[in-house]
Amino acid sequence: MSVFTGAEFHKQGIHTVRSIALKAGLKDCIAQGMMESCWASEYLTRLFGESFLSTGKHFTTYLSPVYPRDTxxxxxxxxxxxxxxxxxxxxxxYWLLNQDGVTTAVGHGSSLL
Structure with a gap:
């Protein structure tokens, strides 16, 4: 999560510093929502193949935090x-679920075939 956030270059916050996340009321640092969008892009690329890279689109809504060690x-x-x-x-x-069955994000995507 720190690498994705670019913690060594950017302002640190709830994504990279546990004390800041705890102060914000979270139980730990959280993944950036864009990580879930990247996972959705990977899913759609596997589903649609190369066509998704040139004709695909998607939109994701984030619902629940993703914590370190979540699956x-x-x-x-x-x-x-x-x-x-x-x-x-x-x-x-599509929808993303953590190991406890909690939906962390939902979205829709499409591609030309």
Missing amino acids: ITIEGEVVGSVSENGKVRVEVE
Whole structure:
């Protein structure tokens, strides 16, 4: 989490300094939401393949903190498709869960096939 945050270059806070996180009412440092967006991008790239890199898009909403040593899994389902420029854009809803089954983020993404 410190490497992702760039702690050696940036202002330190709830993502990298435990005392600051505790003072903010958290039980430990938390991952940046953008880490979950990166995991969602990886999921969608594996799902759609190289097409996602050039035609894909996604949006993630963060719901619960991700703490050090949490195990995060991502699940999703195809929810629709639309015609776009002679191709099909497949739409997916996804959600990220921690080891306790708590949903930490939800989102939707799509890609042309």
